[in-house]
Amino acid sequence: xxxxxxxxxxxxxxxxxxxxxxxxxxxxxxxxxxxxxxxxxxxxxxxxxxxxxxxxxxxxxxxxxxxxxxxxxxxxxxxxxxxxxxxxxxxxxxxxxxxxxxxxxxxxxxxxxxxxxxxxxxxxxxxxxxxxxxxxxxxxxxxxxxxxxxxxxxxxxxxxxxxxxxxxxxxxxxxxxxxxxxx
Amino acid sequence: xxxxxxxxxxxxxxxxxxxxxxxxxxxxxxxxxxxxxxxxxxxxxxxxxxxxxxxxxxxxxxxxxxxxxxxxxxxxxxxxxxxxxxxxxxxxxxxxxxxxxxxxxxxxxxxxxxxxxxxxxxxxxxxxxxxxxxxxxxxxxxxxxxxxxxxxxxxxxxxxxxxxxxxxxxxxxxxxxxxxxxxxxxxxxxxxxxxxxxxxxxxxxxxxxxxxxx
Numbered sequence: 001x002x003x004x005x006x007x008x009x010x011x012x013x014x015x016x017x018x019x020x021x022x023x024x025x026x027x028x029x030x031x032x033x034x035x036x037x038x039x040x041x042x043x044x045x046x047x048x049x050x051x052x053x054x055x056x057x058x059x060x061x062x063x064x065x066x067x068x069x070x071x072x073x074x075x076x077x078x079x080x081x082x083x084x085x086x087x088x089x090x091x092x093x094x095x096x097x098x099x100x101x102x103x104x105x106x107x108x109x110x111x112x113x114x115x116x117x118x119x120x121x122x123x124x125x126x127x128x129x130x131x132x133x134x135x136x137x138x139x140x141x142x143x144x145x146x147x148x149x150x151x152x153x154x155x156x157x158x159x160x161x162x163x164x165x166x167x168x169x170x171x172x173x174x175x176x177x178x179x180x181x182x183x
Numbered sequence: 184x185x186x187x188x189x190x191x192x193x194x195x196x197x198x199x200x201x202x203x204x205x206x207x208x209x210x211x212x213x214x215x216x217x218x219x220x221x222x223x224x225x226x227x228x229x230x231x232x233x234x235x236x237x238x239x240x241x242x243x244x245x246x247x248x249x250x251x252x253x254x255x256x257x258x259x260x261x262x263x264x265x266x267x268x269x270x271x272x273x274x275x276x277x278x279x280x281x282x283x284x285x286x287x288x289x290x291x292x293x294x295x296x297x298x299x300x301x302x303x304x305x306x307x308x309x310x311x312x313x314x315x316x317x318x319x320x321x322x323x324x325x326x327x328x329x330x331x332x333x334x335x336x337x338x339x340x341x342x343x344x345x346x347x348x349x350x351x352x353x354x355x356x357x358x359x360x361x362x363x364x365x366x367x368x369x370x371x372x373x374x375x376x377x378x379x380x381x382x383x384x385x386x387x388x389x390x391x392x393x394x395x396x397x
Binding site for chain 2: 041
């Protein structure tokens with residue numbers, strides 16, 4: 001607490017120019033991380049190149065807390081591939097395995113395909129999870145296919161989501177540290 | 184600086200010994216510091232050096248600071264555009280590519296300019312005439328104080344322009360025991376007088392106020 005008070009008084013004692021410079025430095029740090037994320041989006045072709053598994057529906061392949069690396073690519077989705085998809089009306093994407101794929105014949109749109117998914121650890125397919133009236137996924141729903149994973153590393157993200165005040169407190173302390181840093 | 188004492192171009196800079204300054208009795212501006220906190224001691228000496236240089240009639244130059252703030256904000260704007268563009272990926276991939284390229288170029292240019300102009304300097308100052316017009320060379324101040332050591336070095340670099348290499352370098356090197364007593368009190372006036380003396384060594388910058396004091 002003493003340390004926080006000391007840093008806060010240091011922040012209040014700054015000249016305007018010095019404070020503005022420090023905020024610009026903070027902005028450059030944050031935007032450089034953001035741009036690295038954006039370049040990853042561009043490189044992988046996926047809207048969210050890194051996701052965390054939030055449930056146990058894909059056990060024993062993936063466990064809650066595993067980080068998954070996604071890549072979209074132009075190749076068609078094949079049955080057996082693990083994909084991450086979004087459903088209209090749901091905020092959180094789902095990681096399941098494609099079990100059936102129908103592609104339209106030649107002459108029609110090359111990107112049109114119908115995909116049915118199922119979690120490895122679930123009894124039935126995902127039609128109960130899809131939007132009302134939807135029985136298949138299309139390419140536009142799919143964010144990417146899983147190309148790699150890191151076990152358990154995503155537990156930090158899950159804890160931050162479960163306790164958002166911890167996330168805000170950590171970010172605030174880090175930002176205060178950067179802005180008041182004299183080095 | 185008297186006429187006829189100008190150093191011919193290409194001649195090496197000779198640093199003259201500056202006579203030590205006697206301790207000022209009752210140095211009124213006494214701030215106390217933790218003698219084990221070398222970062223705080225260095226910051227205090229740097230701040231005192233800035234005060235001494237500005238007190239000697241020089242004016243702080245804000246060009247580098249303005250460049251850092253303006254260019255930095257411009258660079259951040261491209262990142263904000265990439266993040267908040269109304270369309271989702273992949274429909275706005277061309278905006279994303281443009282933002283990434285411009286951001287990378289701006290960051291590179293900013294870092295190159297700061298490396299060339301700023302380096303490790305914490306003050307840019309220039310002498311001004313009585314009418315307020317800038318004259319003479321630009322003086323930059325930087326300092327070195329390795330951790331867990333007591334040697335403090337204050338370096339004055341004199342250059343003609345911000346992008347030019349320094350043509351003269353003067354140094355003030357001493358142990359911090361010269362500027363702090365055993366209780367951690369800073370001998371600010373003594374230090375500032377010493378800074379002004381080094382600033383006035385041959386090849387240094389004179390200001391109307393210092394000339395009048397001689």
